[in-house]
Amino acid sequence: MSVDFEKLKKLRDTNFAKHKKKKREYYLKSKEKNSNTKYKNYKEIDYSQELNNENFAANIKLIAKKQKAHVDDRKEQILLKIEEYKEKKQNYYKTNRNKRLEYDKNYREKRKEELKEYRKEYYRKNKEKILEKQKEKRREKYNNEK
Known part of the structure; x- marks a missing residue:
């Protein structure tokens, strides 16, 4: 009986290995399809040329133009x-x-009590500023009444 068990174990392992291999091949095949279609229009970028002092400003302007055109196209949406x-x-x-x-x-x-405490503390800290603002408002009101 143990011999049968060992055979079954080996058979399971070989079948599992075949399945994994088949799955891997399918994955690589589908990845190859996707990569060809997805990146076929892309060109390789030479960053030394793209980012040098002469081309940098022009490239930034080009990018800005493209972004503005995109936003303008989608403005209504x-x-x-x-x-x-x-x-x-x-x-x-x-x-x-x-x-x-x-x-x-x-x-x-x-929170009524907490708010009262907070207001007292706030007033105590900013007393000078608050009093100055009040005086200024009173002066303006007085001057406007004349």
């Missing part, structure tokens, strides 16, 4: 997407307005 996003956002805020207001109310009630 981009504007539509922006409008769609604004509408979506507005609808979301309208539908969830009450929830948001309720949440804000609960938050304020929970």
Whole structure:
């Protein structure tokens, strides 16, 4: 019985090896197909020429022109997407307005004391600036009334 088990084990290993080999060949074949079609129009770039002082500015301008042309071509689509996003956002805020207001109310009630402390500390730190701004506003109001 152990002989049969050993034979089965070897047979399984050989079949598995054949399967792996077949799978590898298929992968390499499909990769070769894809690489030919995907990169057939690409040319190799010589970076020493592309990035030298003479060509660099021209290449940057060319890239900028291409990007601008691309954006100009897609301008309508981009504007539509922006409008769609604004509408979506507005609808979301309208539908969830009450929830948001309720949440804000609960938050304020929970944090009331912390906010008082924060405001006191803020006022204490920025007292000079705040008082100066108030004086300036009063002066402007007084001068406008004259």
